[in-house]
Amino acid sequence: MSPEGMIVHGETLQKRFGGITAVDAVDFSVAEGDLIGLIGPNGSGKTTLINLLTGHLLPDTGGVFLRGRRVNGLAAHGFAALGVARTFQLSQLFGRMTVLENMLVPGLTRPRSTRTGVARRARTYLEFLNLAHLQDLSARSLSGGQQKLLELGRALMLEPAILFLDEPFAGIHPHLRDDLIQRIQDLHRSGRTFVVVDHDMESILKIARRLVVLARGQKIADGLPAAVRSDQTVLAAYSGL
Amino acid sequence: MRRLHVYVLLVAAVAALVYARGLNSYWLHVAIIAMFYAILTASWSLLAGYTGLFSLGHMAFASIGGYASALLVLGTGIPIPLGMAAGVALCFAVGGVIGWVCLRMSGPYLAIFTLAFSEIVRITFSTEDQVTAGMAGLHTTPLFESVSRLPYFYTAFGLLAASLAVLGIMVHSRWGLFFRAIREDEQAAAACGVRVAHFRILAFAVASGFAGLAGGFYAHYIGVLTPSLGSLDLMAIVVVMTVIGGMEALPTAVGGALAVEALLEYLRFTQWRWVLFGLLLLVTMRFARNGLLTPVWQQFIRLGDMRPTPPAPRGVEREGSRV
Numbered sequence: 001m002s003p004e005g006m007i008v009h010g011e012t013l014q015k016r017f018g019g020i021t022a023v024d025a026v027d028f029s030v031a032e033g034d035l036i037g038l039i040g041p042n043g044s045g046k047t048t049l050i051n052l053l054t055g056h057l058l059p060d061t062g063g064v065f066l067r068g069r070r071v072n073g074l075a076a077h078g079f080a081a082l083g084v085a086r087t088f089q090l091s092q093l094f095g096r097m098t099v100l101e102n103m104l105v106p107g108l109t110r111p112r113s114t115r116t117g118v119a120r121r122a123r124t125y126l127e128f129l130n131l132a133h134l135q136d137l138s139a140r141s142l143s144g145g146q147q148k149l150l151e152l153g154r155a156l157m158l159e160p161a162i163l164f165l166d167e168p169f170a171g172i173h174p175h176l177r178d179d180l181i182q183r184i185q186d187l188h189r190s191g192r193t194f195v196v197v198d199h200d201m202e203s204i205l206k207i208a209r210r211l212v213v214l215a216r217g218q219k220i221a222d223g224l225p226a227a228v229r230s231d232q233t234v235l236a237a238y239s240g241l
Numbered sequence: 242m243r244r245l246h247v248y249v250l251l252v253a254a255v256a257a258l259v260y261a262r263g264l265n266s267y268w269l270h271v272a273i274i275a276m277f278y279a280i281l282t283a284s285w286s287l288l289a290g291y292t293g294l295f296s297l298g299h300m301a302f303a304s305i306g307g308y309a310s311a312l313l314v315l316g317t318g319i320p321i322p323l324g325m326a327a328g329v330a331l332c333f334a335v336g337g338v339i340g341w342v343c344l345r346m347s348g349p350y351l352a353i354f355t356l357a358f359s360e361i362v363r364i365t366f367s368t369e370d371q372v373t374a375g376m377a378g379l380h381t382t383p384l385f386e387s388v389s390r391l392p393y394f395y396t397a398f399g400l401l402a403a404s405l406a407v408l409g410i411m412v413h414s415r416w417g418l419f420f421r422a423i424r425e426d427e428q429a430a431a432a433c434g435v436r437v438a439h440f441r442i443l444a445f446a447v448a449s450g451f452a453g454l455a456g457g458f459y460a461h462y463i464g465v466l467t468p469s470l471g472s473l474d475l476m477a478i479v480v481v482m483t484v485i486g487g488m489e490a491l492p493t494a495v496g497g498a499l500a501v502e503a504l505l506e507y508l509r510f511t512q513w514r515w516v517l518f519g520l521l522l523l524v525t526m527r528f529a530r531n532g533l534l535t536p537v538w539q540q541f542i543r544l545g546d547m548r549p550t551p552p553a554p555r556g557v558e559r560e561g562s563r564v
Contacts, residue, residue, distance in 0.1 A: 076428070106433035
């Protein structure tokens, strides 16, 4: 797949840590309006791939392209400035800052942003995520699910072209998980592009329009969810055969 | 009247300026030294409290600022304010370089690195006695010809007020949010678009510049400058003052400097004063890690605010107002 026309394109990406190849010659492309589920067993390289595609890790070989422009070596804040937002596997909020302040930080990094305008936008997103009533509380005092929602809100404050969500459903209350799924679907309908990494197949299958499967650092499947689910290689990877 | 605390502070500042005229020379000296420390604690608070960079090199920058100004004034005859400004500029630049070198360091690694830098500076000033007069002390040009300490008091007051104004504007701006985001989580801050390296270097440079300002003033006030200005002992006092007051807000850091300096003078009659000082630090670390003055300050800034504070939901922590 060529990098042109893609929001994000990773070309034969490889990343090694010591003797372990975490990501091994993976091609990965995301087009405008995609909602991709990125799945795979533990240690298959999903988070490493996200780190490579968001500037948090530098690939050993291969290239990362944003809208066709090669951006290898660009720092993570540069990716954010170009519209690439992400959340983390374990919520990484600014714990001793308030919920509202967490939202202000990304908003105020945007050029020509004003505090009043950013605060107004932050409150709108907090309303959308049902967190408005918590805006003056410290972020560390929120429940796990609320923290995931706040991380999503913080990513949205960048007005990103693409959002990478790393295990957004892990360890959260089923009620809040459904809430989060609903919010992701609403945002996707409004034109947002997502890559969602998770182990929770049930949740991923509810939302993904395309599934990409990694195993042992390699991409073993990429296609429509129905086709990928019945793929024998995928079934073997998940069953450990 | 939501800004009542601001007016109370302004009235207190005017009262201090008027009251200073009635102070004897000894207490004027104590007040001047307290304000010297207050500039150091406020700027160290920007670095350690707001940005989370626990540097132990702050007094090295005070030393660099002091020697740079003193030597320039002695060597070239330039006016003292110009010498002090040069010292500030030099500390800003060197601080930026140290910040750049330390970009990948945090916690104990950063503390040890800056401690080593501080010792290198102190030993260099001790050893290069042909230039600095070493431990014999460099006789500096006094800021004022007057024998009275009052002009020094007003100068220290002005420098402290100016420092707080600049630092206050910084921490209340979007930069303040970015500094705190870096303190909380550098990776998440970068993911939010914060230029982490840029703001870490900026925090180092600005804090070092203000340390240089304090050092420059001290050099032209105290009359004899020795390398011990950059000693670990004085660094420990700055850290302890900031921690006892509260390192995550400028007013509490300044309050820590003023309170601890005054307390040390009141306790001068007893040989146990350093023990009591240590006990105070132990109590702070055990019962009030965010500083003894933080709850006092949070109450104070609510003066005149008639809006009721809504109760926090059970088990949920409400973040205190930050200044």
